[in-house]
Amino acid sequence: MNKRYYTCLFGGEAGYGVMSAGSMVAKGANRSGLWSFAVNEYPSLIKGGLNSCLVRISDQPLTAYEEPIDFLGIFSQKAFEGHIHQLRPGAIVLYDSTTVIIDENKVPAGITLYPLSLLEYIPKGGPKIMGNSAMLGAFCALTGYPPAVLVEGMKDEFHSETLREQNISILETVYAHVLSTLPSKKIFPLHFKKGAQPKMFINGNESISLAAIKAGCKLSAGYPMTPGSSVLTYLVDYGADYGFVFKQAEDEIAAINMLIGASFAGVRSIGSTSGGGFALMVEALGFAAQAEVPLVMVNAQRGGPSTGLPTRTAQADLNFVVHASQGEFPRIVMAPGDIEECFYETFRVFNLADKYQVPCIILTDKFLADSSVSQPLFDTENLTIERGKLFEPQNKTSDQPYLRYQLSPDGVSPRAIPGQIGGRHIATSYTHGEDGFYSSGNHEYALNEPAVVVAGTDKLYNKLSAMEKDMPSINVYGPAEANLTIIAWGSTKGAILEAMEQAARQGILVNFLQVLYISPFPTVAFESFIQHMNKTLLIEGNKTGQLGSIIRANTGYKADHSFFKYNSKAFVPSEILAKIKEVLS
């Protein structure tokens, strides 16, 4: 059965509540047995500009969005000009007639224009954001979306009873008015069901926060930076009941050092930032590695370099996070491709950080962090906390001093937590011997420094073999035999999966190798899969093909074709399908 879709977009200056209008529409559909995917776009400002919320609704699970829209609801001229090219034949445009003027001659044939003075319905003295309830009322009448679903949603949305009643009243008044002007009642193309199995409507950052709480993370420290810091906001909101502490730090350098202090003292902790904040944390990343203190850090990428594009998406920090910090040390870089991986792999990363006592980076991007998707409840039944090797006082004999960095075949030594009897030691940012001492503080080391340095460095790298076996490094989707293999990482996954479905319907066999754990690079798994493949296409959201260079460095393999996008927008299935056809033609 073909999937059916309906896409609507609400746009206007910041302050008109277009994003919450979109969110209510998406949540309402999500609660009614349908599947929603909502993409927010907003510039880095508080008032003015052009905000939009695109909501794609389907009767089956969604992994991506497409640009063409069936309904456009707008509060500003800019929103009309910015989105007119997205109108599908037969689309409806609802616009506020006091803020938008449309020259009908410039509108393609077959588009229905519906002007309405939406702001007039706001009670005297009420804020203009209430105009979004008027827009929702008209939206329901014009599209057949059931208004009762939105009214139900407003009961949760507004905590103040007065506001709730006012907004519901605006919605119902406008709905009735618009309906009375139409020749017949519209029927929404997708079927709303009552009492459907509950699903979440959740974004990547929220999923990561939930995973952190489930993983027993008790502390976070951070400094605000879009699009990373909403992980911290959600932790503040949901964590209070779990004894979670959030400390806003004076800067990102302080934040990561606080996390290292907390982790040294035995608490699972998480930080979240974007590229610029991560840049400030880089020295401490190496400190965590050298001191072997577990660390979990989220970098939600945005456009760069420097301040770059604060609110737009990109996949251009991969080389940076894989190589960040001076010296050499193993680290884990995990790039989730969707909401489920944001949850399950974040949970796993907490375990990996503890088991291998290494810094771990969760690399997402604005698109994944900020786009909300319908998602069945996570299955937490089989999630088990693994803290790795911890010092146990009863296993220590009195003539055997505790050595924090004791050499072992797997490179991991039992970790003592401050407060434990018999575990006193020095953890250090210096290159050190088994007891944590730098050569200058230990006569024996001073005489034997080269050997101590080699042993200490090898210790870190000896962790790799067990670590590599312990992570689901690559995911493979699609048929075993294919005309084309796509290679990609991170949030491009959703658009690729939908493009593959469409390709399959047209008889084109495409499969997809997703690199989920990029560091340590899964050389063996990658090579064993790729050697059986025909043509390959590398897809990345950056200019230079950063995963491609990592693949080449590790395996010598170069993809046959590439598709790089760095225009501040996420990939959509249709452009990937077009590329697939181009490559195979």
Next chain:
Amino acid sequence: MAAFDSNVDYVPTWCAGCGDYGILNAWKKAMASLNLDLEQTVLVAGIGCSSKISQYVNTYRIETLHGRALPVATGVKLANHHLTVIAEGGDGDGMGLGMGHFVHTARRNLDITYFIHNNQIYGLTKGQTSPASDLGMVTKFTPPPLGNLERPINIVKMALSVGATFVARASVANVAELAALMAQAIRHPGFAVIDILQPCVSFNHVNTYQWYQQRVKPIEEMAGYDPENLEKAISLAGLWGEQIPVGLFYREIRPTFNGSLPQLSQEPLAKQEINNVDITNIMKTFC
């Protein structure tokens, strides 16, 4: 005393005559006088000559990055507020790279102690101007004829103005007094700072033992002394030259950051059970 002794296997690499020896001595005396449980004590050091004290004592210790001892100490304290947490480092480490952290740790009045070894010079990098170097000081980075063109940071005045709740200065020449102040600082419930004057015998040939000895004067003997009065403390803190006051400048009991968090009112975060955390209720809020 033995439990508070240094790690005998590890021999300090400080120069003969370095003030850090005196500070290490006072440190051990202070710990002994408080009878601190070493298993429940964490020393968080920066990087520099002074921070090497972490290699010669016997508590839990973490040698961090240059300038970053305070945020690491903050993380340790929030993770386990039952621990005694001491941060330590030099004037370069703390007042240069670490200045931002110093200001914010003070204003949040975290219940930790901060010992600053102040020799007004960078020692481990062999003699550059520090943020605490006097005007006109000639160093490798500020050669004659100009010398240092920047006013020094007065650590005591700085600490008082940004909200530290226990502020003292001591000279390493008087180990007994330093040890007594260290013990008081550790006992103080809040952010306690001691500016410890010490010579650098290798690279600071101006601020020597003699230079300090000729100038230090017990603050208790000075006119207008009142350790409960912030204005008076700041006024005395302004003295730096012919007379340098030493002793307790100011003490105030103010709610601490860690003490104000309901999450930390009982068991430390580090001791909480983390197996089987149930997130069903949060998931439902997304439905």
